[in-house]
Amino acid sequence: MANDIDYLGKLQDYYADHKILPSYAVIAQLLGFKSKNAVTALVARLKLLSFIESAPDGRLKPGRRFFDRVLAESTVQAGFATAALSDRNEALSIDDYLIERPSDTVLITVKGDSMIDAGIFQGDVVIIEKKQTANIGEIVVAIVDNEFTLKTLGREGKEFVLYPANKAFPTIRPQGQLEIFGVVVGQFRKY
Amino acid sequence: MANDIDYLGKLQDYYADHKILPSYAVIAQLLGFKSKNAVTALVARLKLLSFIESAPDGRLKPGRRFFDRVLAESTVQAGFATAALSDRNEALSIDDYLIERPSDTVLITVKGDSMIDAGIFQGDVVIIEKKQTANIGEIVVAIVDNEFTLKTLGREGKEFVLYPANKAFPTIRPQGQLEIFGVVVGQFRKY
DNA sequence: AACGATACTGTACGAACGTACATCAGTCAA
DNA sequence: TTGACTGATGTACGTTCGTACAGTATCGTT
Incomplete structure (x- = not known):
C-alpha cells in the first residue's frame, strides 16, 4: 500500500x-x-x-x-x-483552498512595489473577489484615475483613503467617491 | 471552419x-x-x-x-x-501554474518571521520541491539541529551559509555538512 | 453548367483497449 | 509450519481505438 x-x-x-x-x-x-x-x-x-x-x-x-x-x-x-x-x-x-467563489474571482498580476511590506511583490498574482464594498483594513483593488490600484483600505475622519504598504509611496485620498473593484482574498508567487 | x-x-x-x-x-x-x-x-x-x-x-x-x-x-x-x-x-x-513535479513537491506552512523581507510571512504556504542540492541565492528548506528552517542559500568562503530575510535574525553557519531538504519553487497566502 | 474545395458520411482494419479469471510470490500472524 | 492476505504476473476476449481510403453533399467561383 x-x-x-x-x-x-x-x-x-x-x-x-x-x-x-x-x-x-x-x-x-x-x-x-x-x-x-x-x-x-x-x-x-x-x-x-x-x-x-x-x-x-x-x-x-x-x-x-x-x-x-x-x-x-x-x-x-x-x-x-x-x-x-x-x-x-x-x-x-x-x-x-485559495478560491472560494470561482465565478466572482479574477487573478491579477501585480505591477509595482507599493505593497511590498504586505508581502505582495511585483510579479505576484493576487486573487481578487469582485465586490464593491470592503472593510477597513482589507487590501482592495480600487479604480483611481481610470486605473486599478492595489492598496489597503483605510479611513481618515469621514473619508476613505488608500494606504500603500511601502514607505516610498503616498497615501491616496480619492477625490469624490472611492470606487472599489474587489477585495484581495489570496496571493501566490512562483520562483 | x-x-x-x-x-x-x-x-x-x-x-x-x-x-x-x-x-x-x-x-x-x-x-x-x-x-x-x-x-x-x-x-x-x-x-x-x-x-x-x-x-x-x-x-x-x-x-x-x-x-x-x-x-x-x-x-x-x-x-x-x-x-x-x-x-x-x-x-x-x-x-x-505553481507545481511542475507533483511527486517531488510538498507544501509547508511557514512558522516564524525570518523571511518576511522576501515576502514570505508566517502562515504562508511555501511549495517545496524536494532536492538535496540547490543554487546560491535560492530559498531552501534546510535541516538544522533536526528541524526544518527556511532560508536563502549563501556562501562565505568555502562554507555554505543560510541567510534570513529579516534583519532581526542571524545568519546560520551550519556545523558540518549542510543538509538541504528542498528548494522553494512557489508560495501562496490566503487572507 | 462545370469545377474545385471543404466538411462530412461510410467502411475497414490491425492494434490497443478495459476487464475477467487463474496463478504465483512474498509477507505476516497464529 | 501453515494459512491468509496482498500485490503482482500471465492469459484471454469482446469491444473500441486511431487511422486510412473512398464517396457524397454543399457552396462558391469561373
Missing part, C-alpha cells in the same frame, strides 16, 4: 506533463509493471480513495483528491521528515 | 467536467457527428492551430492554446487584467 502513493505521484507527474491520464498499458509501462492487470488493481485502490475516477466511456480521469498536495508540518522533526510525509500529513488542493 | 470554434468550445466544456479529453468516438457523439472520421479531420485542423496535440500513445491531449479561451473568459472586463494574464495561457489552474 505504501507504494501506491509513489505510483500516484507518477500519475500526477504524467498529468502535469500531458494534462490527461494515460491508458492502463501506458500506466503499466510508467510504473514498471509487467502486467496490465496490476494497474487494474492499483486503479481500484486509488478509486476507493477518490484519487481517480472513470469517465463515462471507461477511461480514467482525475478524482476529487487527485490534485490534493501534501501539506507537511514544518515542526515535524526533520529526522523523521521523509518517512512521515506520506503517511500522516494533511492534503490541500491549492485552487480549492 | 467557423464551426470549429464551437466544436472546440464543446471539447473545452468536456475537459472542464472531466479533466481529460475523450476518444474520437466520444467526440463524434459529443459534437453530433455521425462519423468518426469527421473528428479525425477536425482534430487535424485543431492541431494546426495548437489547440490539440497527441500524447505519446496517440491519445489526444490539450495543446498549448487549448486553455486560451477559458482564461479569457475568466478575466475582468478591464483591459489591464487581460493583458496581465496573457502570458499564462498554458496554465489550467493555479496548481498547474
